[in-house]
Amino acid sequence: MPGEAMLPPRPRRERAVVSFRSTFDAMEAERLCGEAGVPGRIIPLPVEITAECGLAWAMPEGAGPREAFMAAVEGSLVPEGIYTLAL
Amino acid sequence: MIYLNNAATTIQKPPEVARAVIEAMAGAGSSSRGASADDLAAARAVAGTRSRLARLIGFDHPERVAFTLNATMALNTAIFGLLRPGDHVITTDFEHNSVLRPLNELSRRGAIELDHLPADASGRLRMEELDGLFRPGTRAVVATHASNLTGAVTDAAALARAAHSHGALFILDASQSLGCLPVDMGAIGADVLCFTGHKALMGPQGTGGLVVSPQVELAPLVHGGTGVKSAEPFQPESYPEHLEAGTMNAQGLAGLSAALDYLLALGVERVAEHEEGLRRRFLDGLRGLPAIVYGEHDGHPHTGVVALNLAGLDSSAVADRLAYEHGVATRAGLHCAPRMHAALGTLDRGAVRFSFGWYTTAADVDAALEALDAIAREVA
Numbered sequence: 027m028p029g030e031a032m033l034p035p036r037p038r039r040e041r042a043v044v045s046f047r048s049t050f051d052a053m054e055a056e057r058l059c060g061e062a063g064v065p066g067r068i069i070p071l072p073v074e075i076t077a078e079c080g081l082a083w084a085m086p087e088g089a090g091p092r093e094a095f096m097a098a099v100e101g102s103l104v105p106e107g108i109y110t111l112a113l
Numbered sequence: 114m115i116y117l118n119n120a121a122t123t124i125q126k127p128p129e130v131a132r133a134v135i136e137a138m139a140g141a142g143s144s145s146r147g148a149s150a151d152d153l154a155a156a157r158a159v160a161g162t163r164s165r166l167a168r169l170i171g172f173d174h175p176e177r178v179a180f181t182l183n184a185t186m187a188l189n190t191a192i193f194g195l196l197r198p199g200d201h202v203i204t205t206d207f208e209h210n211s212v213l214r215p216l217n218e219l220s221r222r223g224a225i226e227l228d229h230l231p232a233d234a235s236g237r238l239r240m241e242e243l244d245g246l247f248r249p250g251t252r253a254v255v256a257t258h259a260s261n262l263t264g265a266v267t268d269a270a271a272l273a274r275a276a277h278s279h280g281a282l283f284i285l286d287a288s289q290s291l292g293c294l295p296v297d298m299g300a301i302g303a304d305v306l307c308f309t310g311h312k313a314l315m316g317p318q319g320t321g322g323l324v325v326s327p328q329v330e331l332a333p334l335v336h337g338g339t340g341v342k343s344a345e346p347f348q349p350e351s352y353p354e355h356l357e358a359g360t361m362n363a364q365g366l367a368g369l370s371a372a373l374d375y376l377l378a379l380g381v382e383r384v385a386e387h388e389e390g391l392r393r394r395f396l397d398g399l400r401g402l403p404a405i406v407y408g409e410h411d412g413h414p415h416t417g418v419v420a421l422n423l424a425g426l427d428s429s430a431v432a433d434r435l436a437y438e439h440g441v442a443t444r445a446g447l448h449c450a451p452r453m454h455a456a457l458g459t460l461d462r463g464a465v466r467f468s469f470g471w472y473t474t475a476a477d478v479d480a481a482l483e484a485l486d487a488i489a490r491e492v493a
Contacts, residue, residue, distance in 0.1 A: 048341065049159075049340065049354070050160050050175065050353060051176065052156070053157055053159075054164075056157070068153055070148040079145075080145065080146075080340050080341050081156070
């Protein structure tokens with residue numbers, strides 16, 4: 027909005043970012059992670075990553091969340107890639 | 114109005130369908146074109162609809178459920194995307210123009226050669242002639258699961274087996290069956306299944322699609338934005354985006370999703386049983402009337418459809434009187450099924466089609482019978 031003050035920059039944190047082959051897979055991952063209580067949310071695909079789908083799953087970096095994510099989606103979908111990014 | 118034109122579209126839907134559409138109108142953004150809460154709501158609606166549709170037909174690859182505007186667009190996608198110059202194709206006399214016209218167009222262009230499995234004068238498909246139609250270059254059999262004119266159900270599994278035994282693919286038009294007959298894509302052996310959302314599935318118009326087996330690759334019919342792989346110059350190879358260019362009908366698909374929830378909870382078998390009961394009641398009631406009923410064979414499976422003519426009357430005159438004097442909506446004419454009418458000998462006068470749905474009642478059927486009786490008495 028004109029005249030609106032810009033928010034101060036948010037501190038960047040290391041996140042594990044999962045890319046997908048299709049929007050359907052991204053939505054499935056969101057649903058499965060929601061059911062399994064895996065922390066995180068869908069974000070626009072960061073420009074650092076090239077992937078089929080424009081959506082990605084971002085979650086706290088660490089072995090725990092990564093394992094929880096893979097367990098949640100196992101048998102339903104295969105992520106295109108998992109990256110560590112400062113977001 | 115008593116609406117007995119459910120083979121064209123269902124007017125009465127589960128109330129959840131309209132609610133879902135309205136909610137999506139108020140809160141759904143653009144599927145696959147953003148990660149805001151509103152855009153994700155649209156993406157969730159579309160993805161959920163894929164999963165429900167796949168579950169309804171026992172299909173394990175929901176990402177290969179691609180949505181289109183209707184069954185016609187789905188059939189065009191399958192036919193133009195699969196067939197190559199020099200291919201030979203077998204279809205049937207039961208087909209709707211949504212199958213016949215794209216095939217005729219390819220034939221007119223000289224791209225394919227086309228044969229039709231004939232229906233006899235009683236409206237029965239001459240399955241015994243099927244094997245003789247195959248040639249070394251036969252690429253596909255394209256057939257409906259049920260005649261939209263008589264409701265006679267085809268032996269889709271036998272058509273698929275024959276196609277596969279000759280190295281051909283089987284494209285199934287499930288427009289007249291999905292939602293009112295149990296459909297198991299794997300058990301039938303369909304390589305591509307095309308459907309509409311607004312008939313027996315009881316979803317909104319503007320929804321439909323095709324389900325593509327993993328071993329089948331189709332060239333897309335429509336090319337454009339998908340929200341994914343935007344730097345690529347061509348349509349992505351990954352499904353469903355491969356066959357889905359342009360903004361999705363998220364509101365319509367939200368409605369279809371609600372309809373699928375309703376049907377999955379209800380069980381399509383119950384719909385089939387209900388419609389068969391209505392059809393039997395209607396046929397029983399017709400016995401005392403001067404009606405010529407088409408395509409009825411004892412023991413042969415049917416959808417909830419009956420086609421007839423009253424002796425001495427044009428089909429459009431009967432349908433008009435049913436609607437405007439008795440409040441009963443039917444469909445007269447040729448029903449976009451010219452070859453079936455030719456087989457039955459009704460190309461000149463058409464037929465009056467009564468088609469029942471999940472919300473049709475026995476009282477509706479009785480009212481239709483009374484109306485037919487009144488019309489028949491007046492002209493006797």
